């Protein structure tokens with residue numbers, strides 16, 4: 075029987091974990107502040123494990139380094155490689171002695187850790203087969219094989235069928251060299267091309283192997299707790315995916331390189347069965363949908379809403395829902411299923427950028443209507459915005475600013491455009507020589523695209539200034555006198571950044587309006603102390619004309 079160990083590398087680079095930048099969320103450990111690490115359940119691996127076990131007697135285990143980093147009370151390693159070595163030397167893993175190691179790498183910042191993991195596991199388990207899959211191997215196999223000789227093969231796109239065939243093959247090396255969905259060093263050197271091997275009806279994959287996850291550990295996830303879910307037993311959250319694929323061509327997206335552009339679904343009967351099992355056997359109270367295009371078939375969405383209502387579980391859509399499909403009746407249905415927050419990928423406030431550069435399937439009037447309806451219905455909205463795309467001008471960014479100032483979303487998340495390998499934007503940046511710095515360094519906070527129209531410094535500065543203006547100075551809840559909601563947003567910002575002067579200033583303002591005298595005084599003092607200490611905040615306070623607090 076095969077013993078498979080799935081390994082998830084940290085989603086952040088070592089440098090960003092130990093030295094988070096000024097605009098990143100941090101967590102306090104006993105020996106200082108570190109970058110905050112997301113810990114969503116890795117559905118790809120849970121699906122692979124379930125599928126492999128359906129056809130073969132295999133043992134599987136999961137080692138997710140994001141969980142280790144997030145749980146650690148202190149962190150004293152000099153590199154992630156040192157951490158990997160220490161963890162693999164633990165008795166638990168030595169005793170397990172896997173014969174196949176499957177590294178799952180979805181995010182570019184995990185690239186170097188993936189190479190280190192292969193090197194460490196190759197040394198510790200010299201006979202094991204070491205393979206990797208996910209968006210990074212699918213798109214970066216040439217770089218990977220040029221840097222590492224520790225991988226036996228990399229999976230091209232979705233892995234259920236290729237991995238099953240691999241464990242069933244008697245001559246594994248021979249199989250890897252002939253399968254079109256496995257990438258080897260030899261094939262790469264010969265310029266061979268690769269092919270997806272999709273499962274068309276998702277019901278063929280059994281119920282995800284959630285048993286691989288220690289549920290309590292995943293409940294600490296900052297991505298979920300930001301939605302007020304998963305923090306405690308009462309909110310116990312599970313990640314689910316009911317479809318794969320997305321037919322759209324957003325210029326910054328790389329999802330199609332793994333999942334393709336045609337929609338594939340689980341049946342409604344199967345969705346009911348899985349959700350019921352999660353609720354009854356695993357104690358799920360919240361379901362976090364990870365579908366790329368959940369709104370692809372509206373009738374199906376209404377049927378899923380009915381199931382969720384029938385089961386009495388809360389829903390979270392972390393990935394945003396297609397705006398064009400969020401008409402009033404859809405929003406009402408979602409609200410009736412207990413939805414109280416939505417991520418809206420508005421992406422830009424310039425119609426030109428949305429249409430000509432991003433190829434988004436909606437326009438600004440739809441975005442405005444959705445935000446308005448959400449407000450009416452009491453659904454809190456987080457709007458995602460990207461600036462700094464190739465072809466975008468300073469005037470477009472100003473148009474975005476003007477539009478967003480008049481939009482009433484509750485909160486805005488402003489990202490620096492990041493060219494992902496496999497996306498159209500990546501190709502444009504490469505062809506036109508727009509990369510300033512290495513594309514591996516991109517993570518939405520640091521700008522690396524520089525064009526005839528703007529510098530990276532301009533985009534980073536603009537993104538932060540927009541964040542301060544839209545979320546604090548022009549905060550829509552504050553404008554509408556919804557002080558309690560506004561205060562929650564400001565306090566969230568303070569939790570993410572404990573010297574957030576704008577957070578203190580505007581929290582103090584809210585408290586004053588609500589006659590919370592003690593809290594008002596507390597935040598006012600914190601603001602004054604921060605401003606005295608920090609020239610960073612003093613400059614921004616001056617730029618936005620923050621007058622002294624009464």
Ligand code: B12
Pocket residue numbers: 085086112113114115116117118119121122175176177178179180181182183205206207208209210229231232233234237297315326327328329332333364365366392393489494495517518
């Ligand atoms: C859910 C999700 C998240 C979750 C976490 C996912 C997780 N823990 O698994 C959260 C919310 C944390 C997240 C965050 C972000 N995400 Co995200 N996310 C997704 C999303 C929508 C779904 C992932 C998923 O569950 N897929 C479903 C499963 C079934 O597929 P899978 O995981 O890819 O696994 C399959 C194959 O890859 C393969 N496979 C995977 N592992 C292995 C291992 C082996 C051994 C083998 C053989 C095969 C194999 O087989 C699996 C089964 O078919 C994807 C898009 C997508 N559809 O994939 C984007 C995606 C992965 N995210 C993306 C991005 C950009 C981000 C953010 C940077 C966004 C942001 N602006 O903040 C952040 C930051 C992440 C970080 N570094 O900290 C990009 C990644 C691009 C990149 N190169 O970095 C993607 C591809 C979306 C896109 N627009 O292009 N994300």
Ligand code: SF4
Pocket residue numbers: 320321322323324327328329366367
């Ligand atoms: S960003 Fe979302 S809507 Fe656009 S192509 Fe990617 S998955 Fe589809």
